[in-house]
Amino acid sequence: xxxxxxxxxxxxxxxxxxxxxxxxxxxxxxxxxxxxxxxxxxxxxxxxxxxxxxxxxxxxxxxxxxxxxxxxxxxxxxxxxxxxxxxxxxxxxxxxxxxxxxxxxxxxxxxxxxxxxxxxxxxxxxxxxxxxxxxxxxxxxxxxxxxxxxxxxxxxxxxxxxxxxxxxxxxxxxxxxxxxxxxxxxxxxxxxxxxxxxxxxxxxxxxxxxxxxxxxxxxxxxxxxxxxxxxxxxxxxxxxxxxxxxxxxxxxxxxxxxxxxxxxxxxxxxxxxxxx
Amino acid sequence: xxxxxxxxxxxxxxxxxxxxxxxxxxxxxxxxxxxxxxxxxxxxxxxxxxxxxxxxxxxxxxxxxxxxxxxxxxxxxxxxxxxxxxxxxxxxxxxxxxxxxxxxxxxxxxxxxxxxxxxxxxxxxxxxxxxxx
Numbered sequence: 001x002x003x004x005x006x007x008x009x010x011x012x013x014x015x016x017x018x019x020x021x022x023x024x025x026x027x028x029x030x031x032x033x034x035x036x037x038x039x040x041x042x043x044x045x046x047x048x049x050x051x052x053x054x055x056x057x058x059x060x061x062x063x064x065x066x067x068x069x070x071x072x073x074x075x076x077x078x079x080x081x082x083x084x085x086x087x088x089x090x091x092x093x094x095x096x097x098x099x100x101x102x103x104x105x106x107x108x109x110x111x112x113x114x115x116x117x118x119x120x121x122x123x124x125x126x127x128x129x130x131x132x133x134x135x136x137x138x139x140x141x142x143x144x145x146x147x148x149x150x151x152x153x154x155x156x157x158x159x160x161x162x163x164x165x166x167x168x169x170x171x172x173x174x175x176x177x178x179x180x181x182x183x184x185x186x187x188x189x190x191x192x193x194x195x196x197x198x199x200x201x202x203x204x205x206x207x208x209x210x211x212x213x214x215x216x217x218x219x220x221x222x223x224x225x226x227x228x229x230x231x232x233x234x235x236x237x238x239x240x241x242x243x244x245x246x247x248x249x250x251x252x253x254x255x256x257x258x259x260x261x262x263x264x265x266x267x268x269x270x271x272x273x274x275x276x
Numbered sequence: 277x278x279x280x281x282x283x284x285x286x287x288x289x290x291x292x293x294x295x296x297x298x299x300x301x302x303x304x305x306x307x308x309x310x311x312x313x314x315x316x317x318x319x320x321x322x323x324x325x326x327x328x329x330x331x332x333x334x335x336x337x338x339x340x341x342x343x344x345x346x347x348x349x350x351x352x353x354x355x356x357x358x359x360x361x362x363x364x365x366x367x368x369x370x371x372x373x374x375x376x377x378x379x380x381x382x383x384x385x386x387x388x389x390x391x392x393x394x395x396x397x398x399x400x401x402x403x404x405x406x407x408x409x
Contacts, residue, residue: 067369170372
């Protein structure tokens with residue numbers, strides 16, 4: 001099997017490498033990919049949509065239908081992880097560990113034992129080895145607000161600089177995942193619950209599709225944001241710019257929520273009690 | 277000699293991506309461990325993403341964000357001054373979708389591990405055959 005695989009891979013690779021001689025040279029300005037539709041995007045995007053970042057303009061306006069279903073794909077991935085992994089019935093763990101905070105002693109409580117209830121003195125910890133995490137906790141607590149601020153900047157400034165809904169959403173999700181890693185999964189879920197994650201991911205897709213449907217109601221094509229001009233009280237070019245922002249916010253919400261949701265399900269294998 | 281050198285310089289990026297794709301394909305076909313197969317799939321996706329991004333390159337052009345995009349005065353925009361934005365758009369969404377597929381693949385791997393207590397392909401096959409008997 002190993003030799004057969006190697007033979008197939010070498011055969012495939014050599015056929016592909018042989019045919020690269022038909023490909024355009026690297027960086028050739030007249031390559032087929034850069035000659036047909038892309039000059040139109042580059043020369044007309046600013047006049048059509050008032051968005052200097054052409055990537056954002058193409059992503060959310062010219063190819064908005066494609067991006068809407070990419071967002072739906074991400075939403076479906078979140079749902080698929082949920083249905084594959086989530087264990088909803090409560091499983092009593094055989095052993096729970098508590099740390100006595102003033103002394104640092106770890107209490108091991110077998111099944112059926114009485115659990116301490118003073119949460120200011122006793123803190124539940126994961127059954128895997130948990131080191132003291134003062135430095136990690138403090139660093140993350142200071143860094144996470146700035147990560148989230150930067151994520152909001154990336155989403156809102158996607159018109160003028162590299163960025164947009166996908167990137168900003170991933171950074172926002174990463175900040176919550178960093179919080180879950182630096183403390184533990186239970187604390188993260190108590191701050192940002194699974195229900196909120198599911199709700200926000202659906203809301204993101206709804207904002208995107210809703211913006212498209214609103215254009216339809218106002219008498220234009222689906223996702224033709226220039227129809228929003230009377231609603232937003234701007235001219236039709238700026239309406240397309242604002243429409244892109246609305247859609248990017250929806251994408252950012254959906255991506256953030258799905259990243260967090262997938263992380264919760266994967267790291268605890270669907271039990272949502274102990275994880276990374 | 278000079279001709280070979282120009283061929284190498286103008287085509288070596290494609291060879292790199294093909295190498296990455298073939299590494300991924302090999303890992304998906306030959307490796308027995310399911311997590312290694314998933315990593316192979318990710319390497320394959322990375323090869324394709326890099327391939328698309330390198331298609332968009334134009335010599336002497338800058339990133340596809342129009343300078344002097346603000347203000348009232350009009351500047352003439354030449355398509356040759358900016359690299360092709362279309363592959364960047366496609367790959368921007370493909371990266372996030374590849375993360376999502378990675379999540380689903382890992383979820384399936386966890387499900388398999390719960391069922392069979394192993395991620396090795398031949399051991400899973402053996403257990404399935406034993407169950408059928």
